[in-house]
Amino acid sequence: MNREQDLYPPIKALLERQGYTVKGEVGAADIMALRDGGEMVIVELKLRFSLALFHQAIARLKVTDQVYIAVCKPKGRTARRALKDNLSLCRRLGLGLITVREDGAVEVQCDPGPYAPRKDKARAGRLLREFERLQGDPNAGGATRHGLVTAYRQDALKCAAHLAEQGPSKGAEVAQATGVATATRLMYDNHYGWFERVDKGTYALSEAGQQGLTHWAYSWDQPN
Numbered sequence: 051m052n053r054e055q056d057l058y059p060p061i062k063a064l065l066e067r068q069g070y071t072v073k074g075e076v077g078a079a080d081i082m083a084l085r086d087g088g089e090m091v092i093v094e095l096k097l098r099f100s101l102a103l104f105h106q107a108i109a110r111l112k113v114t115d116q117v118y119i120a121v122c123k124p125k126g127r128t129a130r131r132a133l134k135d136n137l138s139l140c141r142r143l144g145l146g147l148i149t150v151r152e153d154g155a156v157e158v159q160c161d162p163g164p165y166a167p168r169k170d171k172a173r174a175g176r177l178l179r180e181f182e183r184l185q186g187d188p189n190a191g192g193a194t195r196h197g198l199v200t201a202y203r204q205d206a207l208k209c210a211a212h213l214a215e216q217g218p219s220k221g222a223e224v225a226q227a228t229g230v231a232t233a234t235r236l237m238y239d240n241h242y243g244w245f246e247r248v249d250k251g252t253y254a255l256s257e258a259g260q261q262g263l264t265h266w267a268y269s270w271d272q273p274n
Contacts, residue, residue, distance in 0.1 A: 054080070054095045057120055060154045061093060079110060081120075091116040093148065098122060099136045107145050116162050118146035123157065133159070202241075203266065205230045209237055210244050210263050213255040218248050 061081060062072045070083035070091065081093035092110045096103040096119070103119055110117045119140065124132045133149070137159050140147040147159040183201030208228040213219060216227075221234025230236065237245040237253040244259030255263075 052097075054097060057095045057097075057122070057150050060150055060156045061095075061120055061148060064148075064156045064158075065091065065093075078106075089116050090114045091118070093118045093120050095120050098124070099132065104139070104143065104145075108143060111144065115144070116146070117144075118148050118162065120148040120150060123149035123151045125152075199266070202236075205232070206236055206242055206244060207263065207266055209233050209253075210255055210259045213245070213253065214260065214263060218252055218254040220252050222251070224253070 058074055058081065062074070065072045065081075065083045068085070070085045072081060072083045074081055076082040079092045080095040081091075083091040083093070085091075090113070092114055094103060094106045094110065094117070098121055103121070107117050107119045123129075137147055141160055144162055144164060146162040149157045149159055151157070180201050183204075184199075185201075185204050205228075208230050209224050212224050212228050216223075219227075221237060224237070225231055225233035234251065238247070242258070242262060244256055244262050245253045246256045248254045
C-alpha cells in the first residue's frame with residue numbers, strides 16, 4: 051500500500067460488516083461511521099505511525115470517545131517492537147488501533163476505552179535497589195546506555211581498587227574490606243575482564259582491570 055487512500059476500502063468494509071454507515075473525509079475526519087443509536091466512530095489514517103497521527107486522533111477525542119488510528123501493519127526487523135510500543139501508547143491515550151496488511155486483511159489491535167495498567171512491582175523494586183546501591187550521581191540524565199555507570203560496575207571498581215592496593219586476595223577478604231557482599235561471585239564471573247583467578251577463591255587484578263580503574267576512577271570515588 052502506497053497511499054493513505056489504500057487503507058480506506060478494507061476499513062470501510064470492516065465497519066460496514068458491523069452495521070455502520072461509513073463515509074470518508076467528513077470535515078477533519080479521515081473516516082466517519084454511524085450506526086443507529088450508537089456513538090460516532092472516527093478513524094484517522096496514516097501509512098505508518100507518527101506523532102502527527104496521534105495528535106490528530108487526540109483532537110478527535112473532543113467530539114467522540116470512539117477514535118481509532120489505522121496504519122499499514124509494520125514490517126521488518128523492528129516491526130514487532132514498533133507495534134507493541136504504539137499499541138501500548140494507544141491504550142494509554144484511550145485510542146483504538148487498526149492495522150492493515152499488504153493483502154488488505156484488517157486487524158483490530160485494540161478498541162478505544164479507559165486504560166489502567168497494573169504497576170510492575172518487581173521492576174519498580176529493581177529500580178529502587180539500583181538507586182540505593184548507586185554511589186553519587188555519575189551519569190548525566192539522557193546519556194546513551196553504552197558506558198553508563200551502574201551499581202554493578204561500581205562494585206567491580208571497589209574490588210579492583212582493593213586488589214590494586216593489596217595484591218592478590220581471597221574473595222572473602224575483598225568482600226569484608228570493600229563492603230561488596232558478592233565480591234567472590236563478581237570476580238569469578240569477571241564480566242569486564244578485570245580479574246584473574248590465581249588460586250582457589252583468590253583473585254588478582256588483570257591488565258584490563260588496571261585500565262578500568264584509570265578510565266572509571268571518577269565514577270565511583272565520590273560521596274553519596
